[in-house]
Amino acid sequence: MTTRLLILVTFYLTCEWSGVVAQTSPKMYEGKVLVRGSEAPLEFATIKLLSVDSSLMEAGTTSNAKGHFELQSTLDSVVLEISFIGFSTLRHPVSLVNMGSDLGVFHLEEESRGLDEVVIRAEKSQTHYELDKRVFHVGNDLVSTGASALDVLNNVPSVYVNIKGEISLRGSSGVRVLINGKPSVLAQGNTLGTLTADMIERIEVITNPSAKYEAEGTSGIINIVIKKDQRQGVNGSVTLNTGVPNNHSLGFSLNRRTERLNLFTQIGIGHRTFPEEYETENKDLAEMSSILSTGKSEMHERYYTINLGGDYRISNNSTLSISGRYAFESEEGDSKTHFKHLSPNGQTLSEWKRTELTEAPNPKWQYEAIYKNLFKSKIFSDSDSESKEHSLIVSATSDYFAKDQVSNYSNEYTSGETGSTKQETLSDNTQNEYTFKADYTNPLSSKATWEAGAQYVLTSVSNEYAVNDLIDGVWIIDPDLSNLFDYKQKVIGVYTTGSYELEKLGIKGGLRLESTTVDTQLATTGQSNSQAYIDLFPSIHGSYKLHSDLSLQLGYSRRILRPSVWSLNPFFSIQNNFNIYSGNPELQPEYTDALELTSIYDFGAFSVNGSLYYRYTTNSVENITTFQDNVATTMPTNIGTSKSGGLEFNAKYMPNNWISVNGDFNFGWIRKFGTFEESVFDFHADQWTSRITSKFNLPADISLELIGHFNSRRQTLQGTVSQNVFADLGIRKKLMKGRAIVNLSVRDVFASRIYEVNTFQPEFTNYSWEKDGRFVTLGVSFGFGKGDAMEFSGQKAF
Structure with missing residues (x-):
């Protein structure tokens, strides 16, 4: 270090x-x-x-x-x-x-809107639509000032972020999150909390990506673009957060920019607690016996992080950027679960308490180097309202992640049996990822643009996992639940795209080729699995402007969702040894053909866009639960093909400068065809989600935001997932013309966010219930130099 x-x-x-x-x-x-x-x-x-x-x-x-x-x-x-x-x-x-x-x-002068761009203006935050993506510009308003990337994402149309930092797009978790167009450890769940809104230039929501983007992610891509501060001189900020449950952090940011040099650093330290309540029931319908469990857990995270980097303008047409990030995270968790084994008539056969203590140090490194060269030829449009750069961008990124986790379990019997049993799990996980990328853009004219590029991503993971049982005072390894799992994936991609735009009509087409090799090995058993495949991913997008306020867009793309290392690792979790999750080393990637039609209508204070979308997926993956000896084991499995589609609306109404209302609605349906355990099935279900956001700019520089969320009940292959209703609240007060900010946020105001799953099968039923509770955070930040106040959010270190 x-x-x-x-x-x-x-x-x-x-x-x-x-x-x-x-x-x-x-x-x-x-x-x-x-x-x-x-x-x-x-x-x-x-x-x-x-x-x-x-x-x-x-x-x-x-x-x-x-x-x-x-x-x-x-x-x-x-x-x-x-x-x-x-x-x-x-x-x-x-x-x-x-x-x-x-x-x-x-x-x-305020500009008139062009062919492929409809602007929805609100307090300097803007959303505009291009041929193959929607772009959310982060502005100086309640949504973005002092917020983290996760908070910003949760207010972007089509995107939903739950309280654990899990991101979905149009209700689907098959979304790929990128930072500056590349994979990164920064883009993994709660780690996005270390990116503040002041660091973000824009968020690109790409529900139907062109061939320029990597093909990973069947529901689309979310690309977070980090901005480069153009303000010269010294700028910085200091932020202090405190919250219930524990959400305490101190952050410091400093930036210095001259004509040729931009240097930046960020330092943060924090402590967070994630509480959880849960219940489960496993019922054997053959013997009519059942296992009940109820419990509570808390995960404590203490972390510090430092980011350091700089941009150097080598010449008028070339820039070199180098950055490095280091974070160390220490996790400590504990849980207490009460178990009951019941007979068919409801009598207690045995009863015991299971406790868990977990420790896991977690260091992370990331390095990145980017070289950008602007060629002398630069094409200006006919109106000179915009220019297109002739450029070459080459980058190299290295990510390192490690986690050495020890968990100790103790079962204390209170009836049915006497004595106690002890278990421990040891998990030593390391991950290295290297990304090399080159993108070339050539504006052939003011109407035509040609792009080409290549990307190479190497991911290497080693996970040593052991389960030990304490027998007669000696730790004995359980060979059926222990392994050394090695995973290596290489993805090489090349692409080319071309676009042509007229006054009312625009079209963009492209083709991407990706070669993938995946090697996994269970060193303890000698079992290995290798996959190698080459795929073509075409895309085509078009837009047509019917009149000044109404545009139509049509797009098609082919996508892939490769199994993650955790989906392939056959042993993963025994926190509750009656409900086990296991990966599947035989899992194959999903392939999706996606078609989307979008209309964009903007007239004054009111704007709306609607989309019809359809996806056809082969090798569709479903989490399948099997049951034996009162133990429910869940494993991802390829079960056939699926057809899905839906209708989405995003609307905004802003009658004046002090109030605005946003509404998002998505209705989706899915139909799956396949075979599981020699049984042929035809599965059909639908679901809908909605969100309403109201923002009020009150006197004395006070802002108020209210957000209501509703996710409908949905059916799965083996059961149901319950509906979900909850609300968030934010209040912000600006001081000293925005240089100081006091912010109060309440997530899940009524503690109503509950996740409930029922599994029904002829031989068994399985029920699980989880609740995280209310989070309240108070933050104070101050900007100095030429900087504005910003928030170091107190989320996980990257």
Whole structure:
């Protein structure tokens, strides 16, 4: 660890010195940006000085709260470019020869919407629609200010995040989450909590991805794009959170930017507790006996994390970015479960208490290097309202994850039997992942663009798992529940896409080829399994603008969902040794063909978009539960094919500046055909979900947000999952013109979020019930320098 930190610090100092040496006595210029008509200052407008000869950026900055900006230049003639989302970009040739320091006042006009973009404006947060994705721009409002990435995601249309950080898209968990277009340990569940809204430029929701994106994820992709702070100087923030149950954290963020160099660091420390209540019942219908259990558990997490990195502009057309992240997480868990074994007439045959104590240190590393080169050719559109960069981006990412977990179990009998039994599980898990990626974009004209690229992802996991029983004072290994599982997956992908856009019509097509090899081995038994397959993934998307307020989009893509290492590992959990989850090393990947039709309608204060979607899946995976000796074992299994589809609506109403209402509704159906244990089945079910979000901007810089969620009851292959109704609340007070923020959030206000599953089979029934409870968090943050207040959310370290 010390060596790695020294490398990062050396890079930091080297780049700092290089940035100083590279200065060539430029001259400082200043100006002001206003909104035409209202003459109001425009904050955070992007100002660039472009070379007249190459159209490449020579200097850049953003405007402050008064619309004022300053930047430096060594050129005699430049093109001044001023842009801001929702406004037409201004380009103005300027001769700097014999000119003073004042460039003058510039006005931006609100732009009219183009073919493939419909903008829904609200407090600087905007959603727009492109040929193959929806883009949510994170703005300075209640949803984003001081929030974590998980909080932001939970307010993005089509996306749902539960209280444990599990993400679903249109009700399906087969979603791929990327950071800056690449796999990352940052994108794994609650670890997204370490990304704050101030770090995020936009979130791309891609329900029907083009061939440019990796084919993983049958329900689509969520890509979180981290922004690069354009504000020069020193910026930072400090945040303190406290909550019930334990949710305490202290975060510090610092950024320093010069003309060529941008250095950043974040440090955080925190403690969180995840409580849970649960009940289960296993009933043998042949003997009519049953096993009942009730209990409570708590998982305590203590962590610290440090992020350090920088961007260095090597020249006017090339940039190198290097970053490193380290986190250490310590988990301590305990649970107490009360078991009863009942006879057919309800008499207690035996009764005992099972306790668990778990410890798991968890270090994580991530390194990333990105090189971006802008070629001299840059295509401007006919209206000059936007430009398309001719670029090459090459990146390399290395992720490391380790977890050494020890769990001790004790069974104390109170009736039926005497004495006690003890068990322990030892799990030593390490994961390495390497991602290499190259993307090339060539704007052939203002209407046509060609893209090509390649990606290589290598994942290697080793999991040593042992279950020991204490017999006559000696720990004896249980060979039926112990193993050493090794997993290695290689995915190589290449793609090409082409797009052509006219005034009303746009089309984008592409083809991706991916080669996958997967090798698994149970070292304790010598059992091995290898898979190798090559797949083609075509995509085509089109859009047509019927009139200025109504557009239609149609898209098709082919997707894959590869089994994860935990789905393949045949032994996973015996926390409750009457309800066991086991992976399946024979599991095959799912393949999905997806078709989607979307309409986008925007008129003033009200906007709505609706989508019809259909998916056909082969090798469909279903969690199957089997029963023997009162033990229910759940295992993922390929059970045949499935057809699914649905209707989705997203609507927003904003009658004035102080209130807005968002509504999301999704109705989905599924039909599965297949064979399980020589029985042919035809399974049909439907479900629907909805969410209503109300935001109020109150006097004295106070904001209020209320969110209501409803997930309907749904049927599964072997049973049912109960409906789910809950509400969230947020109150925020801004101080010192937004530099300080006090935020109170309550998740699951009425503690009504319950997960209940019933399994019905001819030979047995299985029932499980879980509840996490209410979370209340109070946060205070302060921004200094040119920075704004931001929140280090207190979620898991990355």
